[in-house]
Amino acid sequence: xxxxxxxxxxxxxxxxxxxxxxxxxxxxxxxxxxxxxxxxxxxxxxxxxxxxxxxxxxxxxxxxxxxxxxxxxxxxxxxxxxxxxxxxxxxxxxxxxxxxxxxxxxxxxxxxxxxxxxxxxxxxxxxxxxxxxxxxxxxxxxxxxxxxxxxxxxxxxxxxxxxxxxxxxxxxxxxxxxxxxxxxxxxxxxxxxxxxxxxxxxxxxxxxxxxxxxxxxxxxxxxxxxxxxxxxxxxxxxxxxxxxxxxxxxxxxxxxxxxxxxxxxxxxxxxxxxxxxxxxxxxxxxxxxxxxxxxxxxxxxxxxxxxxxxxxxxxxxxxxxxxxxxxxxxxxxxxxxxxxxxxxxxxxxxxxxxxxxxxxxxxxxxxxxxxxxxxxxxxxxxxxxxxxxxxxxxxxxxxxxxxxxxxxxxxxxxxxxxxxxxxxxxxxxxxxxxxxxxxxxxxxxxxxxxxxxxxxxxxxxxxxxxxxxxxxxxxxxxxxxxxxxxxxxxxxxxxxxxxxxxxxxxxxxxxxxxxxxxxxxxxxxxxxxxxxxxxxxxxxxxxxxxxxxxxxxxxxxxxxxxxxxxxxxxxxxxxxxxxxxxxxxxxxxxxxxxxxxxxxxxxxxxxxxxxxxxxxxxxxxxxxxxxxxxxxxxxxxxxxxxxxxxxxxxxxxxxxxxxxxxxxxxxxxxxxxxxxxxxxxxxxxxxxxxxxxxxxxxxxxxxxxxxxxxxxxxxxxxxxxxxxxxxxxxxxxxxxxxxxxxxxxxxxxxxxxxxxxxxxxxxxxxxxxxxxxxxxxxxxxxx
Amino acid sequence: xxxxxxxxxxxxxxxxxxxxxxxxxxxxxxxxxxxxxxxxxxxxxxxxxxxxxxxxxxxxxxxxxxxxxxxxxxxxxxxxxxxxxxxxxxxxxxxxxxxxxxxxxxxxxxxxxxxxxxxxxxxxxxxxxxxxxxxxxxxxxxxxxxxxxxxxxxxxxxxxxxxxx
Ligand code: FES
Ligand code: FES
Numbered sequence: 001x002x003x004x005x006x007x008x009x010x011x012x013x014x015x016x017x018x019x020x021x022x023x024x025x026x027x028x029x030x031x032x033x034x035x036x037x038x039x040x041x042x043x044x045x046x047x048x049x050x051x052x053x054x055x056x057x058x059x060x061x062x063x064x065x066x067x068x069x070x071x072x073x074x075x076x077x078x079x080x081x082x083x084x085x086x087x088x089x090x091x092x093x094x095x096x097x098x099x100x101x102x103x104x105x106x107x108x109x110x111x112x113x114x115x116x117x118x119x120x121x122x123x124x125x126x127x128x129x130x131x132x133x134x135x136x137x138x139x140x141x142x143x144x145x146x147x148x149x150x151x152x153x154x155x156x157x158x159x160x161x162x163x164x165x166x167x168x169x170x171x172x173x174x175x176x177x178x179x180x181x182x183x184x185x186x187x188x189x190x191x192x193x194x195x196x197x198x199x200x201x202x203x204x205x206x207x208x209x210x211x212x213x214x215x216x217x218x219x220x221x222x223x224x225x226x227x228x229x230x231x232x233x234x235x236x237x238x239x240x241x242x243x244x245x246x247x248x249x250x251x252x253x254x255x256x257x258x259x260x261x262x263x264x265x266x267x268x269x270x271x272x273x274x275x276x277x278x279x280x281x282x283x284x285x286x287x288x289x290x291x292x293x294x295x296x297x298x299x300x301x302x303x304x305x306x307x308x309x310x311x312x313x314x315x316x317x318x319x320x321x322x323x324x325x326x327x328x329x330x331x332x333x334x335x336x337x338x339x340x341x342x343x344x345x346x347x348x349x350x351x352x353x354x355x356x357x358x359x360x361x362x363x364x365x366x367x368x369x370x371x372x373x374x375x376x377x378x379x380x381x382x383x384x385x386x387x388x389x390x391x392x393x394x395x396x397x398x399x400x401x402x403x404x405x406x407x408x409x410x411x412x413x414x415x416x417x418x419x420x421x422x423x424x425x426x427x428x429x430x431x432x433x434x435x436x437x438x439x440x441x442x443x444x445x446x447x448x449x450x451x452x453x454x455x456x457x458x459x460x461x462x463x464x465x466x467x468x469x470x471x472x473x474x475x476x477x478x479x480x481x482x483x484x485x486x487x488x489x490x491x492x493x494x495x496x497x498x499x500x501x502x503x504x505x506x507x508x509x510x511x512x513x514x515x516x517x518x519x520x521x522x523x524x525x526x527x528x529x530x531x532x533x534x535x536x537x538x539x540x541x542x543x544x545x546x547x548x549x550x551x552x553x554x555x556x557x558x559x560x561x562x563x564x565x566x567x568x569x570x571x572x573x574x575x576x577x578x579x580x581x582x583x584x585x586x587x588x589x590x591x592x593x594x595x596x597x598x599x600x601x602x603x604x605x606x607x608x609x610x611x612x613x614x615x616x617x618x619x620x621x622x623x624x625x626x627x628x629x630x631x632x633x634x635x636x637x638x639x640x641x642x643x644x645x646x647x648x649x650x651x652x653x654x655x656x657x658x659x660x661x662x663x664x665x666x667x668x669x670x671x672x673x674x675x676x677x678x679x680x681x682x683x684x685x686x687x688x689x690x691x692x693x694x695x696x697x698x699x700x701x702x703x704x705x706x707x708x709x710x711x712x713x714x715x716x717x718x719x720x721x722x723x724x725x726x727x728x729x730x731x732x733x734x735x736x737x738x739x740x741x742x743x744x745x746x747x748x749x750x751x752x753x754x755x756x757x758x759x760x761x762x763x764x765x766x767x768x769x770x771x772x773x774x775x776x777x778x779x780x781x782x783x
Numbered sequence: 784x785x786x787x788x789x790x791x792x793x794x795x796x797x798x799x800x801x802x803x804x805x806x807x808x809x810x811x812x813x814x815x816x817x818x819x820x821x822x823x824x825x826x827x828x829x830x831x832x833x834x835x836x837x838x839x840x841x842x843x844x845x846x847x848x849x850x851x852x853x854x855x856x857x858x859x860x861x862x863x864x865x866x867x868x869x870x871x872x873x874x875x876x877x878x879x880x881x882x883x884x885x886x887x888x889x890x891x892x893x894x895x896x897x898x899x900x901x902x903x904x905x906x907x908x909x910x911x912x913x914x915x916x917x918x919x920x921x922x923x924x925x926x927x928x929x930x931x932x933x934x935x936x937x938x939x940x941x942x943x944x945x946x947x948x
Contacts, residue, residue, distance in 0.1 A: 018885030021820020021860035028819035248886025494884030673923030697829035705914035
């Protein structure tokens with residue numbers, strides 16, 4: 001079997017329907033008699049609910065129901081949303097109810113749901129609902145929240161600190177005592193959102209004849225969602241089918257199980273009608289989870305040559321009002337700091353702090369952009385203070401390929417030792433340096449400065465833990481039509497999952513991409529599933545596709561050999577046919593083989609023949625995989641306006657073997673765009689009372705086509721020894737080092753004024769403020 | 784709520800409905816006549832996902848009432864392919880990986896159809912500027928920009944076949 005598709009720039013099977021306007025997103029599904037729901041959300045960051053008067057809402061023609069917490073069925077009424085990612089470092093933490101019962105603790109928390117004939121009427125009725133609140137003091141800033149005697153985020157908690165933990169190895173204090181130089185940085189990283197272009201959406205329908213509840217949700221994790229929903233409704237798992245149809249972007253926030261995903265099915269059951277809820281963008285800003293929002297105080301100890309001796313510090317993580325994903329992000333952040341560098345001693349104390357803001361959960365990068373920002377800002381500082389080139393200081397500290405597998409000395413979030421299995425970090429950096437024309441940059445910079453242009457270059461490295469378990473499965477089945485069905489619990493929000501799996505299976509079973517029909521994100525298609533997060537699907541589902549494809553190939557070959565009365569070694573599989581190499585090359589189609597494998601009613605199957613041609617595999621990785629890369633970015637800064645233009649963006653990355661370069665480059669480019677947003681534009685702002693201030697795309701800015709250059713990308717492929725297809729994952733690497741590299745470049749461009757930046761996003765006003773404080777304008781105007 | 788009769792021509796087909804005065808053109812297209820290819824990403828006029836052509840001009844259908852389109856010619860993404868064959872621009876999106884989730888794509892295609900009609904030989908910068916009214920969270924725009932330049936080249940070559948780039 002040749003690898004015809006694996007590794008090729010195969011165009012996507014997803015595209016034709018989406019381009020013709022024939023996508024099927026949740027709001028495109030039409031069910032007869034469907035009602036529209038609108039959620040009534042807390043306008044206060046913290047308040048007691050005194051009561052709810054729905055009389056004015058209920059008299060509006062077309063309104064069917066107003067549902068509050070008391071109207072929900074048991075056990076949903078009295079049970080809170082489950083904690084899906086337990087951790088011993090997390091004590092008892094407050095958990096959110098589907099609809100708030102007595103207290104609300106962030107703006108946007110769902111309090112009631114109104115159901116009406118149309119969304120327009122539902123919104124009218126929601127506005128007519130009167131909820132009485134006693135407003136309580138709220139906590140907006142996690143630094144204040146962590147202090148003794150701070151106002152509490154929930155009335156019934158003792159402290160706003162949900163968890164504290166230390167990650168450490170080596171003798172950090174000893175390293176600092178012996179160091180030639182110690183540099184300290186205080187860093188802050190903003191809160192932003194995933195901001196998928198499709199907002200969240202849920203549609204539920206109960207069929208009383210079969211007692212089947214079908215839920216369509218724009219989720220990254222349908223199997224997990226079904227499990228939670230079954231618990232909250234007290235229903236048998238088999239009676240619920242959860243489908244993630246076409247989903248318009250995920251980026252992390254859609255991996256969470258939300259209250260709305262429980263409430264809408266409950267309401268559909270209660271009213272006996274299909275019910276649909278389509279989130280609007282403002283709601284998305286208020287109530288979809290967000291990320292970043294960390295404060296770091298970190299110090300680096302180096303010798304006189306800039307070699308790292310140790311790193312230590314503290315980090316505060318703002319988790320918002322609840323902890324739906326536990327301490328996953330701060331944990332990942334804390335364990336990502338050492339990255340591709342030899343760091344002999346390390347100690348980081350992390351506090352996870354509650355505030356009266358919407359919870360934070362992973363957003364593309366998931367804690368890693370913050371960690372990389374901390375490490376790379378420290379290394380820039382070392383380079384600056386010791387006047388060593390910034391690429392050179394990194395080169396001196398990179399883990400060498402002969403040190404692989406490299407054991408960092410920490411446990412990763414999968415509970416396994418953090419061991420980099422493979423990779424060539426110096427080569428990665430070297431390839432990026434070459435792509436970026438880094439060596440000649442100082443001459444370019446000097447020439448630009450003579451023309452009055454401020455340009456700068458920035459560099460950042462990363463290692464990303466990917467491919468996390470527990471598993472993902474794939475079923476491969478040959479259909480009587482001759483097509484090959486591929487079903488998986490993996491999901492797609494634009495990553496090309498269907499194409500990727502089809503490529504792998506097509507090579508194994510010997511058919512074309514067009515012969516494959518895929519089902520993703522449907523709990524009815526495969527019994528177990530996990531979903532998309534942690535750049536895990538190529539590793540997990542891809543490996544399962546290979547193994548299941550190989551098994552089906554064996555079955556096809558065996559049956560074809562029996563059918564054609566030839567030996568198995570003579571059989572070749574090609575174009576959905578089994579062909580004998582010998583004689584007059586007799587052949588049999590996959591369609592005929594599939595029918596033969598079904599047998600004849602009442603007749604025993606021949607010995608050795610299983611029922612049907614199909615195989616299911618659940619690949620279970622033994623540990624995380626680690627991909628890596630280097631970003632180098634060249635920017636021009638307008639000192640008068642603080643405007644930043646990205647001139648050139650170069651990426652060298654190692655995602656292991658590449659299944660489809662077209663798709664991987666798209667992931668890298670899209671990830672970089674997200675990182676540019678994080679670095680320069682995206683900032684979810686709150687006032688001191690935790691009221692959100694940026695709730696539209698006019699206030700919260702996403703990168704536009706003029707903000708994002710087309711990246712130069714080099715694939716540094718080192719085979720991942722941990723899985724059968726050698727892949728490492730590619731979904732987030734584009735985002736992770738981008739803010740570190742960009743902010744480094746801005747600082748470099750402004751080096752004539754010696755300004756220093758320690759925060760992201762770096763908006764024009766912050767750049768101008770820094771330049772003003774540095775006396776830049778006096779100098780510019782004097783010149 | 785005031786109801787009003789509305790008639791418009793969408794993708795060459797005439798539709799007459801009596802609708803609420805406050806019904807947006809986007810909701811009319813999506814839910815009254817079931818053309819769900821037009822998407823809503825923000826409903827406040829920034830993202831461009833809802834872009835359609837009204838009398839040939841790109842228009843945000845989330846910011847327009849259906850009744851305002853009374854008597855107009857409307858083209859949506861469903862109207863771009865002819866006889867089941869994708870347009871040159873649509874095909875270029877496939878070849879250049881111009882879409883990931885595909886949610887922004889219909890709006891992109893409408894904006895760019897207008898661009899290519901008015902400027903058959905756009906520069907990369909002109910393409911990027913034309914795209915500033917359409918947000919894409921997935922692609923980082925590179926594939927979209929490449930697709931437009933590719934489509935423009937294909938459209939310029941007389942037989943519409945792919946030029947060697
Ligand atoms: S939905 Fe119309 S501009 Fe965003
Ligand atoms: S392809 Fe997903 S928003 Fe553009």
